[in-house]
Amino acid sequence: MARRVSTLISPLLLLGGCFLLSGCSGNEAARAFGLERSLPDEYTVTTRAPLSMPPSDELVKPSKGDDHRQDESERLQALETLSPDVALRGTNGDTSEGQTILVNEATEASDAPDRGELGEAGSGFVQELMFWKGGKAGGVVDADGENRRLKTNAALGNSPTKGVTPTQHPKGSGLF
Structure with missing residues (x-):
């Protein structure tokens, strides 16, 4: 059923595209597709009036109280x-x-302590933010154990996804 619908839609889309393009004249369609180039008219390009000469070409005389560099x-x-x-x-x-x-x-700004420094690694700030997890954050993959597991699976001809991925769990932050 889906194949029948797709075979009906393709010709209808092609016919609709031809119908829409038939409304364009040949020049307009060629210009729309970039096949025909339209050059600008150099007399209609400007949007502002040309500059005009000031009424007087005399410079303003400096006042006596001003401090000028040429007086140095x-x-x-x-x-x-x-x-x-x-x-x-x-x-x-x-x-x-x-x-x-x-x-x-x-x-003073350079003497102030740098507040942009990162905290110590493993300070647990992210674990404090993830309060909904209840302290059961996921562990980090043990690289050596994972390498051994993958080599064993390859030697036995098993899939690399077979077996449990070994992880390192963070140490508890208790008193004992």
């Missing part, structure tokens, strides 16, 4: 170029108040 001496500019530390510390060699605060905060 050529000697200081050359020194800052050769040694960028001079630009950071100033001419007298002192750091600014902001730099001092930044360095102090970075020092």
Whole structure:
């Protein structure tokens, strides 16, 4: 019955696809499948108006109270170029108040204990989280025992899945 349905569905899908494609003209179908390339019109590509010239080409004159880099001496500019530390510390060699605060905060952050370290292996944190298991978490496969079991099964011609998989169970965390 299922084979009969599948033999009926295949021709119907093919006929439906042909019917849907017949609604497309030849040019539209070729363009949809990427067989025909449409080039953009270079005059309709832009979406914004072209830039215009400003009303005046004069530069704004600097005010007298502004501190400008061009007012510095050529000697200081050359020194800052050769040694960028001079630009950071100033001419007298002192750091600014902001730099001092930044360095102090970075020092405090590096002196703080690293809270991102992992705990000791086998600390039992996951077993504490799995409270619904009642402390009966699964054991780890004993590699040596499993290797011996697989070799024995291969020597006897048995399936590798035959037999019980040896496991290592965690030691109890009691007083005795």
